[in-house]
Amino acid sequence: MKISYIIFFFILLFTSCNNNVQIKKNEEKNKNxxxxxxxxxxxxxxxxxxxxxxxxxxxxxxxxxxxxxxxxxxxxxxxxxxxxxxxxxxxxxxxxxxxxxxxxxxxxxxxxxxxxxxxx
Known part of the structure; x- marks a missing residue:
């Protein structure tokens, strides 16, 4: 049971980090x-x-x-x-x-x- 929570936490962590990179790219795109x-x-x-x-x-x-x-x-x-x-x-x-x-x-x-x- 605890292993599934740990796996879920890492999946959540990696997907949220990926979204931040995408948001940063969109902000840089609109700068000019x-x-x-x-x-x-x-x-x-x-x-x-x-x-x-x-x-x-x-x-x-x-x-x-x-x-x-x-x-x-x-x-x-x-x-x-x-x-x-x-x-x-x-x-x-x-x-x-x-x-x-x-x-x-x-x-x-x-x-x-x-x-x-x-x-x-």
Whole structure:
């Protein structure tokens, strides 16, 4: 009877240690991200995010969404520039750093955004 308790204890110990390693890997994976929370009140209009703009990628958005409410996690460098645009607005430049949360709202053809960062 005691042997079964000891075996159960070791199995529990090994499985719990394995889960901690997996949680640590997930936390490390999410370290280089900025979060964009998008509220789009114009049906059928994209909100586009451009991470790097150069001659090759100028017209191709890095990410876009048509959803009414969406959350996008974007991998970035420690400090980066992200351009935000829609069909009715020019590209707006925003400075982001790792861990920032940027709230974007498209309403009546006007694109507004604000951030929890002190970079803007």
């Amino acid at each position: 991200e900025a979060v964009f929370v998008i509220k789009n009140q114009m049906e059928g209009v994209n909100v586009s995010l451009y991470k790097d703009i150069n001659f090759k990628t100028f017209e191709k958005p890095h990410l876009y969404t048509k959803k009414i409410i969406d959350t996008i996690n974007l991998n970035i460098n420690p400090y980066d520039i992200v351009y935000i645009s829609s069909k009715y607005s020019a590209k707006e430049k925003i400075y982001v750093k790792v861990g920032d949360t940027i709230y974007i709202e498209l309403k009546d053809s006007i694109l507004n955004f604000y951030s929890n960062s002190n970079l803007n």
